[in-house]
Amino acid sequence: MQIQVINSQISDIETIFQFYDMAIAHQKKVFNKHWQGFSRSLVETEIAENRQYKILVNGEVACIFAVTFEDKLIWGDQDVDSIYIHRIVTHPGFRGYSFVKEIIKWAKAFAPLNGIKYIRMDTWADNEKLLAYYTGCGFDYVGVVTMQETEGLPKHYEGISLSLFEIKV
Known part of the structure; x- marks a missing residue:
């Protein structure tokens, strides 16, 4: 089995939004909160800035995620030298592949080449299952x-509390 983490391309945009739709449907089944959708321009910008990624398993898109290098509204004064991972979505056919661990491995390799000291994430504060998983x-x-x-x-960030997570690189 070959696993690759590579940048998404503009040609992936329909796939990315299909993944978001799948994620929202899943969130509605398993939790009391869900994403409210994302703007096409946001995703286009992420792709143009090489901040939208896909994980391929034997050439098939199995997971997507986005990153940013600034997250002041969430992290405040702690917002320094970090890569922030957002919107991880795994295709239902690939659940159980531990893609978060693959993303961490990728980010740990990316970090020293880019002056990054922390790998960070957030999720809803009351999502006990994801808190334990992360x-x-x-x-x-x-x-x-x-x-x-x-x-x-x-x-979906309006009026919520978030649990914050980090790995010091």
């Missing part, structure tokens, strides 16, 4: 932040 993947739990300012963030 710490089980090697993230340290940092604490909870309640969102005050959300302008520029996707709609």
Whole structure:
């Protein structure tokens, strides 16, 4: 089995939005919160800036995720020298492949080449299942932040509390 983490291309945009639709449907089944959708321009910008990724398994898109290098609205004064991982979506046919661990492995290789000291993530503060999963993947739990300012963030960030996670590289 060959696993590759590579940049998404503009030709992947329909696949990316299909993955988001699958994720939202799954979130509605297993949790009391879900993403509210994402703008096409956001994803196009991420692709153009090489911040949208896909994981291929034997050449087939199995997972997608996005990164950013600044997340001040969520991390405040702690927003330094970090890569922030967002919107990880695994195709239902590939659940159980531990893609978060693959993303961590990729980010640990990416970090020293780009002056990055932390790999960081967030999720809804009351999502106990994901909290346990992320710490089980090697993230340290940092604490909870309640969102005050959300302008520029996707709609699902409005009025929520987030659990924060990091790995020091």
